[in-house]
Amino acid sequence: MPKRVDHDLRRRQIGEALLRIASTRGLQAASMREVATEAGVSLRLVQYYFHTKQELLLGALAYLGEQLSARVEAHIRALGMPPTPRSLVYGTLTAILPTDAESRRLTRTYAAYYALVLAEPALAADHGATYPDLLERFLAGHLRTAQRSGQVDPDLDAPTTAAGLLALTNGLGSSVLGGQRDGDAALAILTYHLDRLFGGSPGGSAAGPAPEAS
Template sequence: MPKQIDHQERRRLIAEAVCRLADTRGLEGVTLRDVAAQAGVSMGAVQRCFRTKEEMLGFALGHIGERIAARTRARIAESPAPSARTALAHTVTEISLLDEQHRAEARVWLAFVAQAAVSPGLAQIIQLNYTALHGMFCRLIAEATGTPHAEREADALLALSDGLTTHVLIGHLAPQAAHDALGAHIARLLGEAAEHPA
């Protein structure tokens, strides 16, 4: 009897291969042939899963976002004192990808961001990610601080977390310095709660 193929699992396997190649070579080094070799499947298998390279890259980008989101949800769920404050702090810490164990993800994410500047399809996926994050930040900031400027604060927090990731990756900031800067910003932001109770 022929072996049954889990289509979604194969797509995830290929997405992981894309990420490993993007981590070491950047997206310009991601070819269908190399992805197939990295995933341990045939070129035909890759082409059956994805009609175009753009579709494959889009799926891989979504895969990274889902992995980070799952890790963030798990960290929030494990928090001993769940609240809007802790959820906000955990979410920002996870998406900033400053820790050494997430450095590869950070490199891959920024490779996709750079490619999105010339790829409308990838740009749309990243915009959807940022829109969802911005909405979550707005809700958590408003709930934790009672500030009427939650949208503006969410804009700043999202830009800060992205900027710190870039500065760590290129060696301009040490990871601890970036963590300290992010922590100080969150502390100032959440300090509003004492003055403006929700």
């Protein structure tokens, strides 16, 4: 009998090959042929699953979002904190900071996509902001829960604050990759702002360095 092909697995294999190229060499020069070589498949097979480079970029971006989601979930579990709004916001944002090998890889890969969007704005128009938007809504939801329980200022604009926290975290990540500061310094800055936001509230302190997710 002919061997059955797992098409979803094959697509993921190709998409994740692109992500490896993005994290090490960037995306501007990443051709379909280079992706085929990285994935260990033929160029024709890459073109069978992804008809254009744009389709490949967007498909791989969805896999990157899944990887970041898995990183956040594992990191929050590793913290071992009670699931309060404060600990979930803290765990999510500190998972994104490039403080270990996995988070540095994810940050470099997202940075490669950001750099590509500057040259190809159409990429952002086609679902490029889907995951950041979901993340902002996730953070805003926990901030609203914290408002209802009196943990943060009831007059806080939760969506704007969530967007600001995510922008702060992304900016700190860029400063770590650029060598301006190390991961511990970035973590201290983020913790300072979260302590000011949740300062004196119930639900456990966000202070202290986060252990790496396994």
